[in-house]
Amino acid sequence: MSQGVLSVSDVEVGQELPPRTVHISRASLVQYAGASLDRNPIHWDERFARSVGLPDVIAQGMFTMGSAINVVSDWVGDAGCIVEYGTRFTRPVVVPYETGADVVVTGVVTAVDDQNRRATVELTAMCGTDKVLGRATAVVVLG
Amino acid sequence: MAVNAGFTGRVYPPTAPYAVGREKIREFAEAVGADDPVHTDRTHARARGYRDVIAPPTFAVVIAQQCDRQLIADPEAGIDFGRVVHGEQRFVHHRPLTAGDEIVGVLTVDSVRQAGGHAMVTTRSELSTTEGEPVCTATSTIVIRGGE
Numbered sequence: 001m002s003q004g005v006l007s008v009s010d011v012e013v014g015q016e017l018p019p020r021t022v023h024i025s026r027a028s029l030v031q032y033a034g035a036s037l038d039r040n041p042i043h044w045d046e047r048f049a050r051s052v053g054l055p056d057v058i059a060q061g062m063f064t065m066g067s068a069i070n071v072v073s074d075w076v077g078d079a080g081c082i083v084e085y086g087t088r089f090t091r092p093v094v095v096p097y098e099t100g101a102d103v104v105v106t107g108v109v110t111a112v113d114d115q116n117r118r119a120t121v122e123l124t125a126m127c128g129t130d131k132v133l134g135r136a137t138a139v140v141v142l143g
Numbered sequence: 144m145a146v147n148a149g150f151t152g153r154v155y156p157p158t159a160p161y162a163v164g165r166e167k168i169r170e171f172a173e174a175v176g177a178d179d180p181v182h183t184d185r186t187h188a189r190a191r192g193y194r195d196v197i198a199p200p201t202f203a204v205v206i207a208q209q210c211d212r213q214l215i216a217d218p219e220a221g222i223d224f225g226r227v228v229h230g231e232q233r234f235v236h237h238r239p240l241t242a243g244d245e246i247v248g249v250l251t252v253d254s255v256r257q258a259g260g261h262a263m264v265t266t267r268s269e270l271s272t273t274e275g276e277p278v279c280t281a282t283s284t285i286v287i288r289g290g291e
């Protein structure tokens with residue numbers, strides 16, 4: 001890649017990435033719905049969400065996934081270095097009108113491949129005591 | 144209505160080209176709080192070696208879900224969209240999606256299975272440029288909740 005990208009020599013297994021807290025309001029969900037073309041009303045219409053058995057409006061899983069990866073982009077220095085990213089959506093993020101929701105994202109390096117200059121990062125995304133992403137891992141190419 | 148297990152292995156024809164736009168990338172990056180200037184500043188992106196601004200890692204879902212829509216909208220598939228929950232998502236980037244790309248997607252239904260009254264459908268969208276250069280493989284599992 002190029003200047004400003006984290007070097008493989010600066011990365012080791014067990015290294016923790018600087019965490020990030022994502023505050024989610026109803027406005028965040030509407031903005032993401034527009035940007036992503038996901039127009040499912042369970043993400044912005046609480047009457048509809050309740051009518052299909054949900055406690056309230058829930059965040060798009062892809063919003064949480066898309067926000068969580070910023071922890072890795074910030075750390076590595078270039079979002080284009082992320083070559084793989086996958087997750088399971090284990091718990092919904094409920095977003096009440098009054099308070100919104102906070103998702104705390106942390107990451108740890110679980111593998112380093114010096115020869116191919118690659119590292120694997122495992123992400124954890126917590127909303128209160130709920131783990132909202134499962135087996136969230138990203139592979140990055142380092143400098 | 145049950146999800147049609149006979150759809151396993153089905154491959155759909157390539158989608159109409161999706162033009163990856165600079166302003167759409169900006170809009171998506173802002174929506175997910177991706178503040179890396181590589182998504183919004185052409186000069187910065189070029190200094191990093193890209194042709195133009197690049198999309199955030201999950202932007203490919205916009206195109207992949209257009210591919211998935213072919214299956215979900217197929218009445219023979221038996222998928223009730225009101226009961227669909229996103230179970231799993233994965234991207235393998237062969238290179239970053241870049242403004243100016245014209246992308247076509249080929250959808251394959253990798254599996255249809257039943258578990259505990261629910262159906263789980265895994266699809267794979269192979270995204271490539273109109274010239275045939277592979278860009279991204281997006282794999283998605285949706286869960287269709289069983290009826291009451």
